[in-house]
Amino acid sequence: MNLKRLLYVFAIGLTPILGYAQENKSLPENWFNLDYEKDGVLGISTERTYESLLKGKKSTPIIVAVLDGGVDVNHEDLKNIVWINPKDSISNGVDNDKNGFINDKYGWNFIGNATGENVHFDNLELTRLIRKHAPKYDGVTASTVMTDQEKRAYNAYLKMVDAYNEKLDEAKYGALNYVALKENIDNLVKSINKDKSAITTADLDSLNPPGNRQKIAIRIAKEEIEKAGGFEKFYDDLTEGANYFGNQVAYHLNKEYDSRSIVGDNYDDAREYHYGNSDVTGPDALHGTHVAGIIAADRKNNIGIKGVANDVKILSVRLVPDGDERDKDVANGIRYAVDNGAKVINMSFGKGYAYNKNTVDEAVKYAMSKDVLLVHAAGNDSEDNDISPNYPNKFYTDSLGAITGVADAWITVGATGPRKDDELLASFSNYGKASVDVFAPGLYINSTAPHSEYKEEQGTSMAAPVVAGLAGMLRSYYPQLSALETKEIIMNSVTKLDDSVRIKLEDGSYKTVKLADISISGGIVNAYMAVQKANEYLIKKKK
Structure with missing residues (x-):
């Protein structure tokens, strides 16, 4: 699935760990x-x-x-x-062309x-595969007897688990930090009391925030406003980042979440049309x-x-x-x-x-x-x-x-x-x-x-x-x-x-x-x- 590259990810103290910003060059x-x-x-x-x-x-x-x-x-x-x-x-509930x-x-x-x-939401295929194979492989020990083909399948499963854990750690980290940054930016917006489309760097300069995190948030916002093409665009990207990582944790990488029951098909019947x-x-x-x-x-x-x-x-x-x-x-x-x-x-x-x-x-x-x-x-x-x-x-x-x-x-x-x-x-x-x-x-x-x-x-x-x-x-x-x-x-x-x-x-x-x-x-x-x-x-x- 296509996922827009996000502008940045911030640690708990809002220290940038990854910079990725692109500027539309007129x-x-x-x-x-x-x-x-x-x-x-x-x-x-x-x-x-x-x-x-x-x-x-x-x-x-x-x-x-x-x-x-x-x-x-x-x-x-x-x-x-x-x-x-x-x-x-015609929406008449009838299959007119049969x-x-x-x-x-x-x-x-x-x-x-x-x-x-x-x-609306679904897992990553990686999550679905791990959910499917976990009952078979989670009990495997060093003494478990397997054929060569079974060993290859088991090793492939272990690689998937490693990839899954890496993605989940990154998603949790990203969700935590995007939400933290967005909360601070939301508080700044309330203080300015203007529509997001009208907020400027001068508005940010006029603030005297009490905490260090708010000061860092202001610095980040000022740096990104010009790159993003205005505060509103920056805010939209920030919101998208928070939603993206949040959805990864809640849906994409959540092994307990499975939305297929909504469709009501026989999922194992690949020929069902x-x-x-x-x-x-x-x-x-x-x-x-x-x-x-x-x-x-x-x-x-x-x-x-x-x-x-x-x-x-x-x-x-x-x-x-x-x-x-x-x-x-x-x-x-x-x-x-x-x-x-x-x-x-x-x-x-x-x-x-x-x-x-x-x-x-x-x-x-x-x-x-x-x-x-x-x-x-x-x-x-x-x-x-x-x-x-x-x-x-x-x-x-x-x-x-x-x-x-x-x-x-x-x-x-x-x-x-x-x-x-x-x-x-x-x-x-x-x-x-x-x-x-x-x-x-x-x-x-x-x-x-x-x-x-x-x-x-x-x-x-x-x-x-x-x-x-x-x-x-x-x-x-x-x-x-x-x-x-x-x-x-x-x-x-x-x-x-x-x-x-x-x-x-x-x-x-x-x-x-x-x-x-x-x-x-x-x-x-x-x-x-x-x-x-x-x-x-x-x-x-x-x-």
């Missing part, structure tokens, strides 16, 4: 669609493409599915481009139940709404932002909670999108452990058989996916984890920034010479947010829909292209840079590399060059 609006030569930012040249190569050219509407945490289908910038099921668009999904007007929600109740409800928005649609806007926010309504594709319909499939998605739901989400005509599927989610990879692999094979292109976010852990897999992925495996094949029409996307500087490669972005295909803009991305609002987010979750939008553009203007041909064109038309970037290695050290060293294509997707390649490709195909 970027032009809609930068991810702009052109480097013309606009000075490393966008994908969307606007240049529409203004020249695609001007006057006809397109055919196609469906792009957004498998995510929910989409606000009534957003002012999305309502005209959302997919509507013409056969089952597809097993009652009133699936805008898509389907696999993490809800028939009465309309929805899953018809469960859930038609609420494609859910309790928190920020992430999915943001993704949908990047792909195809209305380019013709003169409001909000402009998505990459201008002739696609967004099909929403809700399957990502606040926590890790479940493999059964991912597999069913892919199948549902394929069965309802999606030609491109965006998957801006991922996790470090798989529960039932075979079920997902079978769904991916189904998508491949139906000429569907899958686009997936590489992940936000600054890790090498070749060493630490991010699931789901394009590699089919057997029960022992050995690779048995590859999904050819699959693109994994890492994130880049707007300029040739130390943010050229987003510091959070995963990478991989064999597992990450391309890079795309993923920093400072302004897009749609619930209730017809707009928000800046960052992550490979934002980079993937840039590529999904490009794929949608190509398949709508060049419907003759197959999913695999579309991928090949995108891969062979990237902008390749000689600039060096810095990656974090498994041992915590850093290394300077080129994009070609950490991805298959070695570059950033480029719409202008992709359309040129598409024209060349079709000319060769006719000969």
